[in-house]
Amino acid sequence: MKRNLTCIVCPMGCQLEVELEDGKVTRVTGNTCKRGEAYGIAECTAPTRTLTTTVRVSGGTQPLVSVKTAAPIPKELLFDAMKVLRKLTVAAPVALGQVVMEDLCGTGIGVVAGKEVSAR
Amino acid sequence: MKELDLVIIGGGPAGLAAAVSAYDAGVRSLLILDREQQAGGILEQCIHNGFGLHRFGEELTGPEYAARYIDEVKKREIPVQLETMVLDLQPLPDGSKLVTAVSSGGMLELKAKAVILAMGCRERSRGALNIPGTRPAGIYTAGAAQKFVNIKGYLPGRRVVILGSGDIGLIMARRMTLEGAKVEAVCELMPYSGGLNRNIVQCLEDFGIPLLLSHTIVEIHGKERVTGVTIAQVDENRRPIPETRQEIPCDTVLLSCGLIPENELTTAAGIPLDPVTSGAVVDQYRQTGCPGVFACGNVLHVHDLVDYVSEEAALAGESAAAWLRGESLSGESVSLIPKDGVRYLVPQQLRLPLKDDLRLYFRVGAIYDKATVEVRCGEKLIFSRKRPRLVPGEMESLVLKKSLLEGLDGPLTVGLSLEGESK
Numbered sequence: 001m002k003r004n005l006t007c008i009v010c011p012m013g014c015q016l017e018v019e020l021e022d023g024k025v026t027r028v029t030g031n032t033c034k035r036g037e038a039y040g041i042a043e044c045t046a047p048t049r050t051l052t053t054t055v056r057v058s059g060g061t062q063p064l065v066s067v068k069t070a071a072p073i074p075k076e077l078l079f080d081a082m083k084v085l086r087k088l089t090v091a092a093p094v095a096l097g098q099v100v101m102e103d104l105c106g107t108g109i110g111v112v113a114g115k116e117v118s119a120r
Numbered sequence: 121m122k123e124l125d126l127v128i129i130g131g132g133p134a135g136l137a138a139a140v141s142a143y144d145a146g147v148r149s150l151l152i153l154d155r156e157q158q159a160g161g162i163l164e165q166c167i168h169n170g171f172g173l174h175r176f177g178e179e180l181t182g183p184e185y186a187a188r189y190i191d192e193v194k195k196r197e198i199p200v201q202l203e204t205m206v207l208d209l210q211p212l213p214d215g216s217k218l219v220t221a222v223s224s225g226g227m228l229e230l231k232a233k234a235v236i237l238a239m240g241c242r243e244r245s246r247g248a249l250n251i252p253g254t255r256p257a258g259i260y261t262a263g264a265a266q267k268f269v270n271i272k273g274y275l276p277g278r279r280v281v282i283l284g285s286g287d288i289g290l291i292m293a294r295r296m297t298l299e300g301a302k303v304e305a306v307c308e309l310m311p312y313s314g315g316l317n318r319n320i321v322q323c324l325e326d327f328g329i330p331l332l333l334s335h336t337i338v339e340i341h342g343k344e345r346v347t348g349v350t351i352a353q354v355d356e357n358r359r360p361i362p363e364t365r366q367e368i369p370c371d372t373v374l375l376s377c378g379l380i381p382e383n384e385l386t387t388a389a390g391i392p393l394d395p396v397t398s399g400a401v402v403d404q405y406r407q408t409g410c411p412g413v414f415a416c417g418n419v420l421h422v423h424d425l426v427d428y429v430s431e432e433a434a435l436a437g438e439s440a441a442a443w444l445r446g447e448s449l450s451g452e453s454v455s456l457i458p459k460d461g462v463r464y465l466v467p468q469q470l471r472l473p474l475k476d477d478l479r480l481y482f483r484v485g486a487i488y489d490k491a492t493v494e495v496r497c498g499e500k501l502i503f504s505r506k507r508p509r510l511v512p513g514e515m516e517s518l519v520l521k522k523s524l525l526e527g528l529d530g531p532l533t534v535g536l537s538l539e540g541e542s543k
């Protein structure tokens with residue numbers, strides 16, 4: 001199987017062609033440097049993304065607090081994670097860096113607040 | 121009337137960084153004015169990450185990046201007056217500047233020896249784009265939608281077409297998708313996107329959202345609420361091709377068609393602007409045509425990375441401090457002129473002799489592969505650097521050693537020479 005993707009590591013944006021066999025990368029072409037190869041392999045075997053979103057705040061000066069996953073999570077979990085976080089409400093005050101959820105969708109990765117929201 | 125050494129107009133990333141560096145260079149009588157309820161500017165609503173890679177070596181979200189600077193401002197006890205909108209800026213005969221603002225407490229007049237302009241930019245609106253059709257609800261700039269979703273917690277629509285592939289539009293395509301909306305397409309008038317590559321991949325390709333290059337919205341439908349748009353491909357003169365018209369049902373249109381520096385105050389003060397950047401003409405100190413008035417950040421030219429805004433603002437802050445100490449920032453003036461593919465240069469002027477190495481920022485007007493950036497004084501080549509790829513969406517910078525620029529006897533030009541072309 002072949003996959004075509006754009007390398008995002010630098011502004012060159014090389015068009016990579018990744019050859020896969022049984023889920024294993026056998027060859028990366030189109031990259032100009034090593035970083036492109038590493039990106040191509042990661043993207044085709046275990047793509048991850050840092051999820052950033054907002055969760056509700058109760059009793060705060062603002063209705064929402066921005067949050068992010070403490071580390072990148074598997075890409076296919078993005079929508080499941082959104083579903084879970086949509087149901088979450090945290091009580092003000094919220095501190096910057098506060099863990100608002102310990103383990104997101106069984107990844108072992110936490111969700112932390114990206115800003116401060118004081119209590120009303 | 122209150123008198124201050126330095127007034128900074130705008131408490132976004134530029135204003136905050138300028139204040140910190142002015143303070144660190146010895147300025148103690150200073151004030152930041154901002155019209156919002158909180159400092160941080162647009163970063164507050166940019167909850168995605170990717171900020172600060174250059175400045176802090178880590179990927180921060182917008183609010184996290186802002187918090188770092190807000191902390192620095194607090195540590196130094198630099199006063200920030202919020203919910204205060206500056207209405208006018210006038211140079212006075214004694215060389216100081218009159219800043220007129222309005223706040224909940226009424227009108228405010230400040231006399232400042234120096235001023236830093238850090239008002240940022242705003243989005244091009246529907247009115248500025250001239251899209252025909254009715255005027256239903258459901259048409260927003262991408263930034264307005266971002267504020268609804270990320271600050272207020274409202275989703276502005278469920279089926280979305282985005283016009284323009286600027287970064288905010290791309291970011292909102294992902295954001296609306298994650299929040300449950302369906303983004304039908306992103307239409308880009310140009311044959312390339314002005315957004316960062318990484319955003320095209322992670323905001324569109326990740327979610328299978330089509331990016332239609334050389335396409336535009338030719339009509340918006342709906343009476344009360346948007347019911348759809350007609351899009352069409354455009355020819356090389358950017359005119360819609362009638363046979364390619366196609367209707368897409370949707371309830372929301374987001375506009376991400378470029379940013380315009382907010383220079384009403386600059387114009388009111390009689391400060392000359394660069395018609396390409398729509399920001400003030402500045403020298404290497406970021407001093408404008410009005411002595412003691414400096415400019416930095418998106419009000420000067422639209423940046424794509426906040427890291428460079430902070431860097432430029434720090435320079436403006438230091439310069440304002442030097443000016444307040446009575447150091448000379450004047451000197452023989454030499455122009456910097458963009459040519460051959462380079463759209464603009466910041467700064468536009470040099471004051472000689474240079475005190476430090478010179479960092480130049482520029483943007484190109486199209487995509488160029490394997491180009492050489494050449495800096496010349498007349499025919500004489502002063503500096504050149506090969507670049508594998510230059511794109512309009514990414515601001516470029518280069519540093520010229522002070523020694524290279526000694527004994528300049530005329531304007532400097534910066535242009536591209538393409539491989540295979542002989543000069």
Ligand code: SF4
Pocket residue numbers: 007008009010011012013014030031032033034035036037
């Ligand atoms: S392969 Fe290397 S040069 Fe090409 S885009 Fe990726 S990082 Fe940049």
